[in-house]
Amino acid sequence: MSPVTTGFSHGNRGVGIRNHQLILPSVVCSTHVARRIAEAVKGVTFAHQHGCGIIGEDVAGIDNFFIQLADHPNVNSVLVIALGCETIQGQELAAKLLQSNESTQYRIIQESGGVEGTVAAGVKAAGELNDAYPATSTEIQHLRVGIDLARPVKELVALEKLLHDAGYEVITSQSEFSSAESFTRLAQEKAHIIVSFPDDSQPASGFPLIPVINVASSGFLHQAITGDFDIQESNLIAEILPLIAQVAAGSQTVAERNKSGEIRAPRVVRSV
Template identity: 55%
Template sequence: MTMKGFDHGNRGIGVRNHQLILPSVVCSTRVSSRIAKEMDAITFAHQHGCGFIGNDVGRITDYFAALANHPNVSSTLIVGLGCETLQGNELADKLLSKNKSTNYLVTQESGGVQGTVDSGVAAAKELRTKYPTPQVVLPRLHLGIDLSNESPVVTDLVAALADVGVDVTISSSHKNSGLNFSDLMEAGVHVILSFPDSNQPASGFPLIPTINVASNSPLHLALKDDFDLFASSSVAEIIEKIYAVVNGEQTKVEVIGAGEIIAAREVRSV
């Protein structure tokens, strides 16, 4: 099976071609969403970047860096406010050492909200022009499995994926899919196959297409339209769906635009 990919330089070859508008602090999430909407780029809301201390500063900086360095990302525009703890320019420097297709801007130095949206759109366009993304063949797929719920199909599935040369990372540390997604993102997986807890709905992660597999729980049966696959799906059907998604088919949560990040913290905010 040939898999389509996008050459994202040092980030690797991705299965999506997403520009990331990364708010480095909660205060710039709205500005980021305005830029992303205009550019048809990816962004997300979060509550981090300021009023935090201790290990969390490094933890969240590393988390954002992992997002920006993800293979599904074509280029990254960091949007900061200016006075926050997590400084956008330091994050940008960290990213630039690996990927030149990175830029950052700061609301307090860009004339306010409208000024930042305008310069943000211009900067995002410039990144796209300067760093075009060649379409290539994806040589090797890295699949992440969120095993929030036990599934009898997984053992056979992992064996079958190994046979066809797919790398697999399984995260089952949490009952919370969102936290497993974050672990899988940091591992750099191209696509996530999620088996959510039987009492949890289908959910997704920004940048990474997420295929949701239902269990036979009453909740999942009631929500079957939100799932891509079912408890009855065979190994062959699951693999077929994975290849379709790699080659561009949107998952149910991608269609809805769902995808929140859940980033863990050690210490309460100050």
């Protein structure tokens, strides 16, 4: 049993610790419009460079990447913003999302009167989704904690045991250098919260849908920017459990406050 944590019931997406409305641009060309809508409705969005100019395995790969983000338990509803002529067709993406979650809508720039027309239509659609799917509190049975391991951590085993004994599910993802790849994997595995150990040369970073707790190493860069981190590695074992409990209960991480969180979907073929 996890410690009792209150979360939000999100239908087939599961129970989340955030109640995000995702404004999902299906192509790089619609990211600016998506941002304007998200700012107006206090939704979550992110810039990316995908959705068009892709071929081969990447078409399904990027499609699945978007689907997995949209199906994340921290998401309440999804508004897809499409351009209209891109490879990843917004209405088809929305149709796939609708198969598992009714709380999905889409708008297409080329069919909604351009930028201003789409911003207006998108703000209206986002409002309709919020009205139809209000936040519903419920208890989280299995809080899933992702560990992003981009540097060696001496107390990893102790940390995993601590979290496990506290009743959490734990997924550890090891990456070579940048935490971005691990964040993607952990999002796909539906981690509610991420404890990130960035490489010594990397700053703290975030992910749009998931609170990321950044743990500072004793290295030069991390010690120069301690304010961007949530916790020092030297205090890890003593402080991590109460910190996770606070963040799960709604307290924002530094990365959430800074709104940092560019995402990079994995690609296997060059763009065309």
